[in-house]
Amino acid sequence: MSKADDINAGLVIRTLCSGDYPAAKEIVRRSFDDHLQQNPGVMEEYENEPWYDPEHLLVAETEGRVVSQMGVRTGTLWIDGSEYPAGLVGTVCTLPEFRGSGIGAEMMRGAFAWMDTRGLALSYLHTSEARHGFYGRLGYRLSSYFSARTIIEVGKLEPPSEDAAICRATPRDAGVLNQLYEAHYGMGSGAWSRTEPFWVRRLEGKPKLWFTGEPEFWIMEEREPFAYIALVAGAPARIVEFACPDLNLPAAGRLLSHTVSRLGVREVEITIGRRDPLWPVLKDYRTTDRTSRGNVLIRVQDRRKFLNLAGKLLRERADRLDLNFEIRLTDTGETLSEHGSGETIVLSLSLHELGALIYSGGRIHELLAAGVVVLEGGKVEDLIELFPENYPSRCALDGY
Template sequence: MDIRICKLNEKNQIRKIWEYCFNDSPGYVDFYFENKFDYNNTMVLDLDGNIISSIHLNQHTLRINSKKFDVSYVVGVSTLPEARGMGMMDDLMKKSILEMKNRGQMISILMPIDFRLYRKYGYTNCYNILVQSINIFDLKKFKINGTFKPATENSLENLEEIYRCHTSRLNGYSVRDTKYYKDFIKEMSVDSGYLYINYRGDEPVGYISYSIDGEKFIVRECYYKDVISYKSILKYIFNHNTQCKYVEIYSDLEDPLIDMLDNPKDSTFSIKPFMMARILDFKSFINSLELFSDSCKEVKIKVHDNYIDDNNGKFRLFADNNLLKISKLDDSEDYEFEFSIDELTSIFMGYSSIDSIMMMKNIMSGYEKLSELVKINSKTNHINEYV
């Protein structure tokens, strides 16, 4: 058994594993392996010359606490049927985690098919998505301001500008460029989807990507610079009322639609767990976050990580020049609090408060100086990447 990076001539084997394990259309599989797949970022398990398992480490850049981090987005975790139940994927996951760490990456993200499969590897939910299900006639009152035009390769910078403006109020989002949107237009096309931009005069102010499934209008993305554009997009959706009866919108948790509808009680607003994350290099990640802290206190903690040795041990958290810093301590040092790597991921990704983590640990008091020292950006986490 050999676990390693994929070779250039093994692309077709990886594709066959993908086709067997995932229910994607042939058109989408073509799109993925022509535009997203990179053999340099694919881990494989080779058994006697045959590739039986693979994990894709797709590269993204996240903006967390206003700092950029290059990350691996773990997708395509797959095994052929003859090798399932033998523990081989466990070996491949462990090696993949170490590969990401050895590349100098400090954090990883993963969209799971089942959260239970990845918790043991230190991943924890850090992103939720809001699913809003409404009757299309509830959108009748809104008005269109400006015009709508299909997105093309000539409007890539417009899409990037709208997304950048919208996400600036959020945290943990993926940084996108024109290359991303060039691929996104292709992806929407192969998935029978549509991508339209709202212009106010010559200014791009919002965009919507969507598909139509029977009587349902499904909004995959809706980003905008201001609420005027959002209302225009909602009216644009309503103008499909002869085709569709229902609307399903996937959005960030700060979406204001619930307060814009006349009778939101007739609609459904569901928060769905969406994306997991995992700290790969605890010390480097905390020091790179540049979290503001003006506390004169320090806290010593003990960290447990079952897969990355460098994250294990005792650490000192302290403030230096109004920034939170961390240093590693000798094993002989005393400590005040103990955390697993997933608990720390949840805290420092800004998903869970220290109060909520301590409550789950049944620690009800005595951690005030930790809360005073660690002050996390209160922006809402949001990501909407699929590969």
């Protein structure tokens, strides 16, 4: 029997107990030392972060020793404005001396079981390109997302003016900020739901794993709060979130101007791209769009729940486009269809590839060329309309 067989024979995957935190933190330290050096103090707060509480951490134990840990949490993933219950996987790491023995795959299977008990339609994660093969063997498929980033140049530097409608947020505003975040970012694709405890910690200035810097949150209100900005001083100065669900552009412009004045710098990086509904508020600035494209991994978790949600979304799109479709799932033998009077698209692909395309259709040409998606009837142009590039994005503070 090999060493890996010996390890896995006695391997137990379970939720973390409070007494496991020292071991879990040591695993994270030894796995992500470069990041932790840029974010001092974050591990001292690890067990206080709601995303890393015992309910949301799994560990692998062998011979009485915790050797691997991972975070997995539930939430809402918004896709084209629709809500998908999903599981976010992150901070997956194993002690160096135990890597290569199959523990990571067993941990992921434990995460799938954890998600199955919670009725989640999708599983979602970000990772390095070097790990794509590992997760691909577990059913994950590549999809695309966009990291919206624009540099705005400030003309004449002005001291921040007094504006009675603008104030700095405090922990008492956690609920309001959570509502504004969900209402604004839920209109698009790729954003995750949060919780009030998450917001309380950000407003208390607590450090967060996978985010460098201490954001300040500024709220604009009239009868009630309706917009906020999160800014981080430094080089470069950053506006990492900008939410205004009712798209009151003049008021949003006032909030942005006030925030830029507070930073007191000639250049600010803001997480808005040309497709963002708030892009018009940048009209008074010289801008350089540096939006980039990256990869995200998607896996269908609850097949029935996902197909119900995906079928509804595809039928809505097909009705709007006057299209019919027949989608044949090669691995399950099931078919999704919509029949009417328009042009008909017939295609074949796997269940997990359908999940990735629902998240975003940005890779459709690549998948057709590779034969992963087979168009058996209809036009490529219509297929692209049915599976559009959603330009999904992820807020920097949602790193996991």
